Amino acid sequence: MALLTPSKSYPALARAFGENSIRVGAIALDREHSIEMAGELLVASGRSTPEYTESMLDAVAEHGPYIVIAPGIALAHGRPSDAVLEIGLSMVTLAQPVVFGNEANDPVRLVIGLCATDHSSHIDIMAELATFLGDADSVNNVLNAGDSEQIRLLF
Amino acid sequence: MKIIAVCGMGIGTSVLLKMNAEKVLRQLGIDATVDATSVAIARESRDAQIILTTPDLVDQLTGLPSEIVPIEHFFDLEEITEKLSASLL
Numbered sequence: 001m002a003l004l005t006p007s008k009s010y011p012a013l014a015r016a017f018g019e020n021s022i023r024v025g026a027i028a029l030d031r032e033h034s035i036e037m038a039g040e041l042l043v044a045s046g047r048s049t050p051e052y053t054e055s056m057l058d059a060v061a062e063h064g065p066y067i068v069i070a071p072g073i074a075l076a077h078g079r080p081s082d083a084v085l086e087i088g089l090s091m092v093t094l095a096q097p098v099v100f101g102n103e104a105n106d107p108v109r110l111v112i113g114l115c116a117t118d119h120s121s122h123i124d125i126m127a128e129l130a131t132f133l134g135d136a137d138s139v140n141n142v143l144n145a146g147d148s149e150q151i152r153l154l155f
Numbered sequence: 156m157k158i159i160a161v162c163g164m165g166i167g168t169s170v171l172l173k174m175n176a177e178k179v180l181r182q183l184g185i186d187a188t189v190d191a192t193s194v195a196i197a198r199e200s201r202d203a204q205i206i207l208t209t210p211d212l213v214d215q216l217t218g219l220p221s222e223i224v225p226i227e228h229f230f231d232l233e234e235i236t237e238k239l240s241a242s243l244l
Binding site: 059062063064065066067069070071075077078079080102103104105114116119122123126127129130133134 | 162165166167168170172174175191230232
């Protein structure tokens with residue numbers, strides 16, 4: 001089964017997703033709730049403080065649902081700040097799709113959280129994230145995963 | 156030639172767009188750099204030939220001399236290829 005085959009082709013992603021940074025099958029009430037969950041996972045994995053979660057919510061309030069970058073996929077993040085302890089990613093797969101208000105790409109089933117310390121040092125991670133999320137098989141495997149360990153095997 | 160990829164903060168969405176736009180440009184054999192930046196900084200810039208961004212942010216970027224190319228699906232290299240080709244070739 002492809003899902004269980006370790007690929008190990010995403011070493012930067014494997015580092016960026018810290019322990020406790022992935023939650024599978026979450027039930028979110030709305031887009032803010034799902035972004036909060038992604039933020040809480042960055043906090044739980046030691047990459048940011050709760051203030052950063054607030055800035056993620058502020059960003060979507062200010063700039064709208066553009067963070068839904070592809071069908072079903074949202075990338076939630078705030079600005080680099082003191083609330084970021086270390087570069088990190090988090091991931092929430094949603095049991096029920098959530099409408100973000102993005103005409104082209106709603107509803108969202110996968111929320112990726114991102115925190116970065118500056119504008120450039122996370123480039124290697126973003127390059128791998130672009131490849132990973134651009135691969136339909138990877139995204140399907142993420143959405144079909146029964147637990148976070150199955151997702152980790154994809155990195 | 157300068158192309159900028161724009162999102163709210165300049166660290167997430169726009170960086171992913173930059174990555175995929177550079178892949179497409181290489182395939183098209185076009186020599187151009189793509190810089191990722193925030194809406195606030197993009198509003199001050201006058202030297203980009205093309206601004207790549209998401210449809211939701213187009214309204215915040217009107218009035219600039221650059222051609223604005225909205226991209227809906229950031230991982231759809233065909234969409235990016237089609238739209239960049241229409242602008243550049």
